[in-house]
Amino acid sequence: MKVKKKSKAVTSAKELKSEKHESLKKFVTGRALYIDDMPTEAETLHAYIGKSDFARGTISEIDYKDVNSFPGVIDVFTAKDIPGINDISPTGMNDEPVLVDKEVSFFGQPLFVVIASTRAQARMAASLARIRKEEKEPFLDVSDKHHKDYKLVTEPLILERGNVTEGLSGSKNRVSGNMHIGGQDHFYLEGHIAIAKPEESGDLLVFSSTQHPSEVQHMVAKVLNLSSNQIVVRVKRMGGGFGGKETQSNLFAVIAAISTHRTGKTVKIRPDRDDDMIMTGKRHSFFVEYKVGFNDDGQIKALDAQLSAKCGYSSDLSGPITDRALFHSDNCYYYPNVRLVSKPVKTNTVSNTAFRGFGGPQGMLLAERIIQEIAFFLNKDTLEIRKINLYAKGKRSITPYYQKVTDNISERIIDELVRSSDYHTRKKEIMNFNTGSQFLKRGIALTPVKFGISFTATWFNQAGALVHVYTDGSILVNHGGTEMGQGLHTKVLGIVSSVLGVTLDKIGISDTDTSKIANTSATAASSGSDLNGMAAFFAAKKIRRRLENFISKKYKVDKKDILFTGNSVIFDGQEYAFSEIVRNAYMARVQLWDSGFYRTPKIHWDRKKGKGRPFYYFSYGAAVSEVLLDVLTGEYRVKKVDILHDVGQTLNPTIDLGQIEGGFIQGMGWLTNEELYWDSLGILKTHAPSTYKIPLASDRPDDFNVRLADWAKNTEKTIKRSKAVGEPPFMLAISVHEAITMAVASTCNYKINPRLNTPATSEIVLESIGRIQSENLV
C-alpha cells in the first residue's frame, strides 16, 4: 500500500493523550475483579483476627473454649505458633509483631487467629474469646505536657540552617504558637484482603490488596521461615490504596499465609470495615509548636519549630513520614534561619502509616500557619505575605535541607491564578459582604503548593518492566507498579503504545507479580509513572531498536525513515502491518521481548547531616477557595474553587485532572469533616462510615474549576517531561482551611488569628468564634 507523505512524528502521542482508564468498561458493568471476587476452590477456608479490646496492659489469660467449640472452626493459632519470625516491621526495627500474647499496646491489636469454613463463622468465633487482663493507662496525646515518659519510635530528624537564635532575637516581630493537626483514615472503598494458595513443596501464591507486593513477599517468607523465591505475590488491582496499603497489607497477607501453611488449604482473610479501620494505621496527627521572627513588611527572618507526630505503638514508616513533614515545612517559602525538629512519639494507638502526602501535608500546614500569623500580626493580606516570602534565585533558593529550588514556578502559577480567579476583586467584595452580615460570613484564600518528588529513601527510586511482543503483533506489558485507581496502567500502556506505534486495544497489562519483576518498590510517593513508565519506555525502546535494525538490514532503509504508527510500520513509501513485521522478525530470530530498568538520577540524601538532594524535582500548584459560614452553627459550604496545577507535560489529561480533583476533595475531607476520635481509654470511636465522615457528592464545591498549567515542563528528563500527580494536589485543599479561617476571623474584624486546629469541624469553628470574641473583649 502506498502512502503519499512521510510524516515526521514518530509517535501518535497526541491521539493517545486522553485515553480513558483501561478498566472503565469493566468497572461500570461490575466485571472488574477484585480479590474478593476471584473464584476460589469450594473448600477455601477463612481466617479472622481476634483483637484486643483495650489499649494498654498485660494479658494474663485467654480462654478459647467458646472459640474452639464454635461450629465450623478448624484451627486457632497464636503468636507462639508462628513458624518464622513474629515481626512485620517494614523498616527492620523489629517492633511490629504479627500477634501478641502478653503485652498489648493498642486497642485492636491482633492477638490470635481463627480459621473456619466460612467467613461468618470465623468472624463470629473470633469475638468469643474471653480475655483476662490488667489494664494500664495508655499514652494518647502527643501534646500532653504531663507525660514526661513518652518514648519515640525512631530517631528524630533535625534540619538546621543559618542561626535561628540570632535570627529570632534580631527580628523586629516575633510570634509563637501551636497547632493540632488531625489524622485521617484512608477509607479506601475496598478494604484489606488476602488469599494464600498452597503450591508445591510448601511454596505459596499470595493475592494481596497491596501497594507493595515485594514487601508482602518478604514478610510472608520471614514469618514462615521460607526464602523469597518460594513466595509469589500477585496484585491485579486495588479498590483504592492512598498509602493505606503500603505496609498495612502485610498483616493480612501473612495471616492468610500462615493459615495456609497450617491447613494446607487456600485461605482467605477479609476484615470487616470496622475491624479494618480499628486494626490498620492512619495518617499521623501532629502537634506543632513554632516561633517565627519577621520584619515589618512580613519577610520571615527565622523559624524555629518542633513537629510532634502521633506515631502509634510502632515505627512503621513514621521515620520517613516525619522526615517528609520537615521537608515540607517550608512549602514555597524561603527561611533565612531555620531549625525544624521532628518528634516521632510513641503512643498506645494503632501504628500510623503512609497516606497521600506522607507527612508533607502536615508540614505544609505549619508553613501556611506561619504566613497567617504574620498576616494577622501586621494586618496584611495573606497573599502579600506569601509572595514576599517565595523562594527566589540565588541565596533565597536554598531549602532547610540545602537542596536548591531550581525549577521554581510558584510565582507564575500564583499570578496566573490570581488573575483567572479574580482573587482581588472577590476578596474586596467578600470583605464588604462580611461588614454587612452578622450571621453569615464568607472567606476566600489562595494557597500554593510545592511538593518534592522522589522517595527520600534513595534506593527505592528504581523500577523494572517487561514488554513482550507476541508473533500476532499483540503486546503484553508487566511492570513493578500496582494499580489502585490512579491510572498507572493506563499511563504505562500509553507510553508503550506510543513507542511501538500500536493501538491500546492490542496491548494488555498483566497482574503485578513478584515472579516477573523482582525487588519492586512500593507504588507510592507519587512515583508510579515516573519510575515504571520510564522502565517500560526503556523496554519498549529496546524492542523497537531491534525491529528497526532488522528492517533496515532486510529492506535496506535508513533507520531514521521508519515510522511506527497505528499498528503499522511505514518505510520506503510502503505500509506494513505491525504484526507482519513482527512475524518476519521472529522468523529471523530477533528477540521480541525485553526488560527495562530505571533509577532516578542525581538524588542523594545524608540524613545525619540533614543535607542533600532528596528530590529529583518539585511539583507546583495553587488553589483559591471560597467558603460561606454559618456563625451560629459553625457549618460551612465550599462555594467555589479554582485550581491551577503543574503536572509538567501531561501524560494523560483525563487521568491527571481526575487525580487533582480527587486529591483536592480528599484533602478537603481531612481538613474539614474527617475526625478521628479516641476516648480517654484509647478506644477508637470512629471506626465506621457512620461515625467517620468522608466528603460526599454534595460536599463538592458548587463551582469547581481545575486547569493544568499546560506551559509547564519538567526541567528534569522525566518520561516525556511529565511530573508526578498523585500526592501534590491533596495539599491544594489547605486553601479551604484558610478561607474558613478568614470567615471565622471576620467575626472580630480580622483582628485576631483564630488559629483553627484541624479538622475544622463545626465544633472547632464555633469554639474558635467563641474564643476570639472573648479575646476581643479583653
Added chain:
Amino acid sequence: MAKACDNKKPPEVEIQFYLNQQFISVSNPNPTETLLDFLRLNLKLTGTKEGCAEGDCGACTVLIGKINEYGELVYRTANSCIIFLPSLAYCHVISVEGLTGKSGELHPVQEAMIEASGAQCGFCTPGFVMSLYGLWLKGSKPSKQKILDSLQGNLCRCTGYGPIIEAAFKATKAGSISRKGSTLQQRNWKNKLTKLMNGKESIVSEIPKSFSLPRTILELKTILSHNKEGTIVAGSTDIGLWVNKSFKNVKPMIFIGQIDELKHIKIQNDKIVVGAMASYTDLLAVLPRYFPELKQYINQIGGDQIRNMGTIGGNIANGSPIGDLAPILIALGAKMALVNHVGSRKINVESFFQSYGCQDLKPGEFIRYFEIPLKQKTDTKFRVYKVAKRRYEDITTVSAAFYFEFFAERQPIVRFAFGGMAEIPKRALTLEKVFKEQASSLDQDLIISKAIAMDFSPLTDCRGSSEFRLKLAQNLFKKFAMYVNEGIEIDIEKGP
C-alpha cells in the same frame, strides 16, 4: 397452599422473587442472610460490592421493584448489605449484572459513566451506576440538587465526584427515548410479580419459627401474640446493623413489609395519618406539602437508599435519642397508635420515650400509625434544624424542632423538641416557659443559655462535646427566635 404435613418435617417456606431476568426461590432461608451475601456467595454475582456492610457507603446498591400499596410497580435503590432475604418476597431485584443487555450492550448510565470517566479504582462504581439507574428511571432532566440527593448514599474516595455528577447529567439527558421501552417492560414485570404474589399464602405460623411474613394487620396481631419476644422488621436499617455488626440474635423475625395497610399516608380533616411502614421517601412525597420546612430536613436523613428503606415506625420504635423524626413529631404534637391482639391505644409520641432504651411499647404490641395534626393557623411558626458533622447522610449531633402557634384569646401552643441533647428526644420545658413569658425580647443569650442548661446536660461523644451541643441548642433557638421576631432566616444552603 401448604400441604398438611403428616411427616414431622417443619413446613417448607419459600421466599420467591426475581433477580434480573431470573426467578429465584429460596427454601427455608436463613432470615438474617443478606441480599448482598446471597448475590456474592451463593449466586457468585460479584458485581455488587461490600464496602461497609452497614448501609453507609452504597457500594452494594441494587434496585428493588415492588408493587406498592396503590398497586403500582415502583423501583427504588436500596443497600443490599442490610436487606434480609425475606424482605424480598415478590420483588424484582436488579443488580448491576442486570443492567447490561444480553449481547453486552451498555445501559445509558453505564455509557455516561465511561464517557465522563466516572471511575478510578472502580470499587464504588457498580453502586453509583445503580444509583444513577434509579435516578434515570425517575424521568429525564433532574436538577443538580436532585442529582446530588440521589448520590448522597454513595461514597467515592477517588474521583471527588465531579465526573460522576457529569455522568448523571449526561445519562438523564440521553435516556428519554429508550425509557419508553422500559415502560413496557415495567408492565411485564408488574404482571409477573402480581402473578407470583397471587395465590400465595402469607407466611405465618402459630408455632414460633425463625421468621414470618404476614400480609395483614390481623395476621400480625396473631403472630405477635404468640411471639412476644420476636423482632418486628420494617426497613431493617437498624436491625441490619444489629445483625452485621453486633451479632445480635433477632430471631424470630416478623417482617412487616408485606402489610399494605401499614403503609398508607392519608389526610383526614385536621390531621395526617401516617402508617408505621411509610418510608422517609414516602414521607417526602406528602409531608412537605403541609410542612415545607420538612423537605430539607428529611433530605438530611440518611442517603437515598436509606430514605427508601427506613420507616417512620422503626425510627420512633428504636427509641434513639438521635432519631430525626422524633423531635418533629413531638413538636407537632403527634400521636401514635399502638396495637396488640387484644386492643389498641393512642398516646402522645412525646410520652412514648421514657428513658434511655425504654419505650412505652409492651411485648406483643406494634406501632400501627401516627397522627400528625395540621397547623391550625396560617401564621404558625414551625422550624426544624439538624446539625451533624457532615451535612448529608450523617447521624445528628443536635436536632431541633420549634413549634409556636399564637392565639389572641388563649395561651399560645409552644413545643420545642430536641434530639441529641438528652438520653431521649425531649422537649425543652424551661425554654418553652421563658419563651411564653417574654416571647419578643428573647434574643438575650444569657437567658436562653441558662434555660437550656436547665433543660439539658448532654453528653460528650465522637459527634461533639457537651459544651458544643449546648451551644448548638442555644444558637438553633436563636435562629428560630430571629425568624419569629424579625422574619430572618439564616441558611447557608440558600446562601447570602
